[in-house]
Amino acid sequence: MAILSTSYPKDRIKVVLLEDIHTAAATAFRKAGYTDITKLKRSASGAELEAIVRDAHILGIRSKTHLTPAVLDQAGKLLAVGCFCIGTNQVDLERATEKGIPVFNSPYSNTRSVAELVLAEAIMLLRRIPARSEAAHAGRWLKDARGSYESRGKVMGIVGYGHIGSQVSVLAESLGFQVVFHDVAPVLPLGNARPLRSLAELLKVSDVVTLHVPGGQGTDNLINARNLRIMKKGAILLNLARGTVVDTAALKSALESGQIGGASVDVHPVEPKANDDLFVSPLQGLPNVILTPHIGGSTQEAQQQIGLDVAGKLLSFLESGTTINSQSVPELSLPSHENSHRILHIHWNKPGVLSAINARLSEHNINIVGQYLSTNAKIGYVVLDVDQRNSRKACEQLKEVAHTIRSRVLY
Numbered sequence: 001m002a003i004l005s006t007s008y009p010k011d012r013i014k015v016v017l018l019e020d021i022h023t024a025a026a027t028a029f030r031k032a033g034y035t036d037i038t039k040l041k042r043s044a045s046g047a048e049l050e051a052i053v054r055d056a057h058i059l060g061i062r063s064k065t066h067l068t069p070a071v072l073d074q075a076g077k078l079l080a081v082g083c084f085c086i087g088t089n090q091v092d093l094e095r096a097t098e099k100g101i102p103v104f105n106s107p108y109s110n111t112r113s114v115a116e117l118v119l120a121e122a123i124m125l126l127r128r129i130p131a132r133s134e135a136a137h138a139g140r141w142l143k144d145a146r147g148s149y150e151s152r153g154k155v156m157g158i159v160g161y162g163h164i165g166s167q168v169s170v171l172a173e174s175l176g177f178q179v180v181f182h183d184v185a186p187v188l189p190l191g192n193a194r195p196l197r198s199l200a201e202l203l204k205v206s207d208v209v210t211l212h213v214p215g216g217q218g219t220d221n222l223i224n225a226r227n228l229r230i231m232k233k234g235a236i237l238l239n240l241a242r243g244t245v246v247d248t249a250a251l252k253s254a255l256e257s258g259q260i261g262g263a264s265v266d267v268h269p270v271e272p273k274a275n276d277d278l279f280v281s282p283l284q285g286l287p288n289v290i291l292t293p294h295i296g297g298s299t300q301e302a303q304q305q306i307g308l309d310v311a312g313k314l315l316s317f318l319e320s321g322t323t324i325n326s327q328s329v330p331e332l333s334l335p336s337h338e339n340s341h342r343i344l345h346i347h348w349n350k351p352g353v354l355s356a357i358n359a360r361l362s363e364h365n366i367n368i369v370g371q372y373l374s375t376n377a378k379i380g381y382v383v384l385d386v387d388q389r390n391s392r393k394a395c396e397q398l399k400e401v402a403h404t405i406r407s408r409v410l411y
Helices: 023-031 046-055 093-098 111-126 129-137 163-174 199-205 225-230 248-257 300-320 353-363 388-399
Strands: 015-017 037-039 058-061 080-083 155-159 178-182 208-211 235-239 260-265 289-291 340-348 368-375 379-387 404-409
Touching (some): 023 037, 023 300, 111 163, 111 208, 111 235, 111 289, 111 300, 155 163, 163 178, 178 199, 199 225, 248 260, 353 368
Parallel strands (some): 208 235
Antiparallel strands (some): 340 404, 368 379
C-alpha cells in the first residue's frame, strides 16, 4: 500500500511512549516522519496520566498504565492507543470503543520467549535444580539422583493450545516429551501431540502440566484444590498464563503435602506496580518452586518485535486508516486511491447511518471513489475516498450526520 501524506502535519502529531517501550517503536515513528516523540521509562497514573492523555495523539503503554473510563474521557486529541504487550486488560475497551479510539496490541510477538521459558523451567523442576542450587549457595553438597528425572518419555499436558501452547508443544516434543493437550475449541494438533477431551483426563496422565489460557471468569481458579488432587502425585505445574488461573493457597498446600512435586509461577494474582515495590506470595520459601516476576515474554528479541509490531499497526492507522487487529474499533484493511482524499467516520451502530452519509454526499454532488464499512455491536467505521476537490465539504457534511462520534480527513 502506498503511504500518503496525512492532512494533519506529522510534526504536530504528538506520540507519547510510556513504560520503557523498546526503542524500535520510536525509531519506526521517526523513520515515518514523526518528530514529536516523548519516551518515558516509567508508567503514569492520576493527574499526570490525564494530562498526557489530553495532549497526546498517539499513546503507547505496556501493562502498568491503566486507561480507565475517567482517563479516556480526557482524550480530546487521542487518535489511537498502542498496548506494547500481549493483552489489553489495562484499557477500558468499552469506553475506547464509545470514543472511537482504536486500541492495538501484539498478542503473538513473544510466543517463542514464553515457550522457551516453559521448557527451561520444566527441565529445572524435573531435575530439582532450585532446591539443589539453594543448598549449594548455603554450602551444602547435594550430589545424588534422588527425585531427578529426564524429560524424555515424560508426558507434558498443555492446557490451552493456542499460539503459545502449540509452540510449547513443538519444542517439548523435540526434547522427548509425549505431548497431550486440552482446549475448549477444536484445534489441529502439531506433530504427534494428542488432544484429550477433558481437563481431568489431561491432569490424570501428565507428569508436567503447563497453563496457556486467557484470564477471565471462565478460567478463574481453574487449577483449584480438587484439580490439584486429580493430578499425578509428584507432578510439576507451570503457570505462565494469568495469576488468577491457579488457586495459590491450594497450590501451596499441595506442594507442602507432596501431591505436587514442583511449580513455576510467573504470573501472580497481585503483582507490584513498580520494581521497587514489595512482592509477597504464599509460595515464597518453598523448595522446588520457581517464582519469576512476570517475565515470560521479557526478552530483548520479544520486546523489539512487539515494538515493531504495534508501532506498525499505529502507523498503518495514521497513514491509511487501516484498523486490522484493533480491539475496539471495527477492523478494516484499506487500499489507496489516487487523486482522492480519505475521510474516516466513526459512528454509533444505528440503522440508517450509511444511508444518511450517502444521501448527504449525493445531495452536494460529491463523488465517492471508494467506500468501506465495518461494524461491531456498538459502533460503525466508514472510510470514504472522495474527489479531492470536495473533501472539505464532504467532511463538514459527515460531521452533521446523526449518531456521528468523530470524523476527520486523513489525507
